[in-house]
Amino acid sequence: MRSDSHMPTSYIPSHYRSLEKKISTPSARRQQRKSQPATMAAAAAEAPLLRELPDAIVLWEILVRLDPKSLLRCRAVRRGWRSATSTHPFLLAHHARQPALSIFSHCEYIGSDRKQDILLLDHQAAQLHTVVRFDRPYQLEGCCDGLLLLSTRHSILNASRTGLSVCNPTTREMASPGLLLDFNILGMYPHRPTGEYRLLLQGRKHETTQWDTPTDRTGFYVLALGSHQPPRHVGCGSETKLAWAIFEAGVPVRLRDCLHWYRVFYRNPSEEDTGSKLVVFDTIAESFRQMRAPLVPTKSYIFEMDGMLGIYTCNSMTTGQVVDIWVLHNYGSEAWDLKYRVRLPIARIRGRPEGPAGGWFLDVVSGDGGNALLLLCFGRSMFYIDTDGKLVSTLRSCHSWDQRLKQTLVPHGFFKALEGYAVNGSPFIPSI
Template identity: 45%
Template sequence: MGKAARAAGETPLRRRAGLPEEIIFSNILVRLPPKSLLCCRAVCRAWRRATSKRRFLLAHHTHQPAHPVFLAGEEIFGVPCHNIRAFDHRANDVQTVAQLDEAFDLEASCDGLLVLSKFDYTARFRSFSVCNPATREHAPLRCPPWDFHIVGMYAHRPTGEYRLILQRTIDMKLSEGQIGCYVFLLGSDQPPRYIGWPETGSWTFDVPVRVDDSLHWYSQFYLGKSNPPQHQRDNTPVIVFDTIDESFRLMHDPVVSTQATIFDMDGTLGIYRRNYEIKQIDVDPFMKEKETIGIWVLRNYESEVWDKKYRIKLPLAEIRDDFGNHDDYCLEVVSGDGDVFMLLLLGRYLIRVDSNGKLLENSNIGRENPRMTKWLLKQSLVQHTFFPALEGYAVNGSPWLPKLTHL
């Protein structure tokens, strides 16, 4: 860049394209993936300053898509490692967002933050940590007594704190306290705070879906009173947790089935149910002959009105022709760009099927034993004040493998 351009405060892109800075930052840079944005910071000091401001980073985070997360294990030069991978449907690519030098499991995801767990088989103890793959930050968590398990993570908007929702059930060995749900401040030394159960009874929790300031679970089992309310007899309710006042309530669901799953449908709630017929033959008595996916979308949140929007027949015959007679596939419904598609994980292949039941592209993930998690990752470069305060906090240190360093 020449002296005259620097004096005028122009950037190379502005000089070449004649674009005002508002367009450059608000419409172009804010939409780039985190890794590309970090590379753009090297263009000039003005870009680095502008793209490092918290306001810009928050806007950048809102423009990032939420990608389905996969875990995969492999060995690199004899060192066991665990990969965190995300499927980008626009690029039709499974991208590695983190490579760890130890085997971890994924416990929660929120605003680009991941809570990981690691089990020490020698000491028979599970340790936890929090990380941000985009900024390569990592820190161990000081944990409460872990006769709990994590069922959700959220940002408490009034305080800006990140908190975990913990569940303690009757099947666990109780050291102290009540059976039910607790809130735990991420990285706190204080014990978790009891917040009760959703109404009366015991519930199982799957991966939650966040809409506005609430988390939603589709409860697969109700173990409460012998004579529950009518809406609990007729269907399996959606459990709603208000992250502002930290209270539970129930929402009606559209289907009567224990084979249904809740998912994020472009910022609202969707529920899908799998229906299949078993083909009774001697070769494989459990082979699915047909499978259809029914999808309901929440049309009105306040009145809890659902619409059945899709009924999709999977192209099983075509899938068997291309990938063999295997029915042990995992399936998830994902929304993107106003539509839905299905991801089928079959061995090392990730197969995409559109809302019309048409077989689209497939990706060969490789020899990594991939596993679907049902979590979504919406990457973020926002700096969080709690991170440096945690003991053991590091950037680009262990457990990250060095090959993905990009800061």
């Protein structure tokens, strides 16, 4: 039997022959090829995300709860899923659903190269997982909304910056706002009224300058990421003694549109009258103020705990190994409560093979449900302790960055306006 392709034209009805002529012309074939993607896209848009469930349930109750890696895999399954999960409202809702996980850094030497893993601690599973790998070591200068502000230096002992970058470890984007050598970097934050992401800077003297402005700076400055304007002076307000203060607390705690530091030290000993005060920068009013702190020893540290400010302190290892954790339940009253007094299981840890005698490091992070978690580093191990003083788990020792990261897939336009914008290239190491 002869195939239809060899059927004489006399056997083909006349209206089909005319149609065949129409679609056989080059212009018709080009038009047909152009219309196919649009037709497929329209069909995908009309098709339900899942046949068994309403789209609203699939999108806002299921897909929005996935971690970023799983969501990216779902996008590759169906065109409709990719379209529905790429809208700005969905990405904002997805980011809001992500857990805020404690950030850790671990460096290793491979020959003459030094690699760095950025890890997140799953509080419930008591496990560390790598979110990104770099081909060089970085230090954390700021963190907010899934973004990291990272710097490189000649060495650990050399405080001079050799690089400064803004990074989204989830989308693997990185760009540089410049070295900003004339400034100490105090923090990075979102400015809610404008939607900008900004850096808070403290002026300092330096021989070279990135901007055509005097190098003898006093006070504080704000730089909008992606802006081509130089840092804008915001002064000190009534807190003039802060101009040359030393913000040793590192990355501040961001809460209620404010940045909080504890402790801050002053160059003039006569100004050390704020031993029990937090320094606060209001990112909306762009002004500084002070808040009361609990009466605690000098070696005390601030952290965020379930939407509240917390301060923890540890006494000497030889006098009881007790950690006190204070919480500011009522922000307006500035009244602190001693929420936990934890006795560390030091003797038990010292008796374990992975817990040798010697130097130690303590960090307190916020866990799920408003609980605090204590991380005690000994040697090559990190011990995970609850507020009852119970040893929960043993992890490999890492350096805590004293911050938490909520991963995000939200696109940020400022990246492409910065220097050296790159996606998925160096310094990122491809994931295995």
